[in-house]
Amino acid sequence: xxxxxxxxxxxxxxxxxxxxxxxxxxxxxxxxxxxxxxxxxxxxxxxxxxxxxxxxxxxxxxxxxxxxxxxxxxxxxxxxxxxxxxxxxxxxxxxxxxxxxxxxxxxxxxxxxxxxxxxxxxxxxxxxxxxxxx
Amino acid sequence: xxxxxxxxxxxxxxxxxxxxxxxxxxxxxxxxxxxxxxxxxxxxxxxxxxxxxxxxxxxxxxxxxxxxxxxxxxxxxxxxx
Numbered sequence: 001x002x003x004x005x006x007x008x009x010x011x012x013x014x015x016x017x018x019x020x021x022x023x024x025x026x027x028x029x030x031x032x033x034x035x036x037x038x039x040x041x042x043x044x045x046x047x048x049x050x051x052x053x054x055x056x057x058x059x060x061x062x063x064x065x066x067x068x069x070x071x072x073x074x075x076x077x078x079x080x081x082x083x084x085x086x087x088x089x090x091x092x093x094x095x096x097x098x099x100x101x102x103x104x105x106x107x108x109x110x111x112x113x114x115x116x117x118x119x120x121x122x123x124x125x126x127x128x129x130x131x132x133x134x
Numbered sequence: 135x136x137x138x139x140x141x142x143x144x145x146x147x148x149x150x151x152x153x154x155x156x157x158x159x160x161x162x163x164x165x166x167x168x169x170x171x172x173x174x175x176x177x178x179x180x181x182x183x184x185x186x187x188x189x190x191x192x193x194x195x196x197x198x199x200x201x202x203x204x205x206x207x208x209x210x211x212x213x214x215x
Binding site: 035051053056057058060061082093114117118119120122123124125126 | 140142143144186188190191192193207209210212213214215
């Protein structure tokens, strides 16, 4: 399984990521998910989220999850980008793509990866109000 | 033995620093180290039920026996995505 993991402070360029897709001729499902910063956090209006990662451990834990995913589903490739630092409302903080033979396994694998990421990958968020980001 | 302990997310604010070094006896367990840390930083002790603990880049439980030079990290539940 091809793996591409990026944890970056740079904005996520969804069009470039989709444009760089590569998949075998006999596969039929490319599922991707974009996580976008909401304008509310626990009922409070916010303007951005600041993401912090324990990067070395985050990369290791993502690789463990990729390995688990590969054992469960026939995934040809996974690409995952997580932005850290300050991410404004309406901007993507997470982009995940899973390529597999059929949609059922592609959706299931993508869902598994995101669910498990939220359980074990050491990344945290801190909501910021507008006055904090100026 | 010397153990480096790092704090992440709001645990840094609770501890008032991002990193400390602790000297512990050989055969010390991670649980024993945590009790030392909670004694030194009571605000962290209040969070013990939800605290996640790693040694290096792996999660470990309280029975893990520390080795000289281990890097221990304490942090709250993760929130990526």
